[in-house]
């Protein structure tokens with residue numbers, strides 16, 4: 001298995017992996033986002049290749065916090081058939097090295113119940129849970145809210 005930072009020639013494989021993770025992502029929108037990542041020095045993506053087949057993806061970005069810059073994991077995906085063999089950990093390790101080379105000492109990530117494998121994978125990669133949020137929604141009714 002080979003893990004490499006994405007290049008322009010990887011666009012096709014890259015967007016296919018993104019669509020496997022974010023199933024409602026339109027291909028054209030995904031491609032536009034990929035092109036934007038390629039020219040932004042604060043963003044990166046790594047693809048895991050097995051026998052020249054793309055099998056995993058991680059994306060990360062650097063943000064400016066109140067006191068320091070921090071990293072954020074934007075997306076993390078490994079194809080079903082190769083899960084549980086360390087590909088996810090290897091991708092996270094590549095991203096962590098990329099952050100460390102840019103003097104980033106703290107990395108955040110988030111997940112939700114749509115990704116049941118994610119919490120164990122994050123913990124195995126060295127993350128600790130720091131918070132949970134609840135998102136509310138109310139449909140406003142013109143008659144009731146008058």
Ligand SMILES: CC(C)(COP(=O)(O)OP(=O)(O)OC[C@H]1O[C@@H](n2cnc3c(N)ncnc32)[C@H](O)[C@@H]1OP(=O)(O)O)[C@@H](O)C(=O)NCCC(=O)NCCS
Pocket residue numbers: 021076077078079082083084085086087088089090110111112115116117118120121122124125
């Ligand atoms: C999360 C994901 C990227 C992990 O990739 P992976 O290649 O399977 O990960 P690894 O093989 O490196 O395993 C990492 C850890 O995850 C856990 N894990 C992996 N597969 C598991 C399974 N089937 N059941 C329970 N835990 C599992 C283990 O704790 C493992 O650590 P260990 O090998 O030290 O025991 C992958 O499962 C995935 O793409 N899931 C769907 C998308 C997703 O949830 N992305 C994260 C969104 S926030």
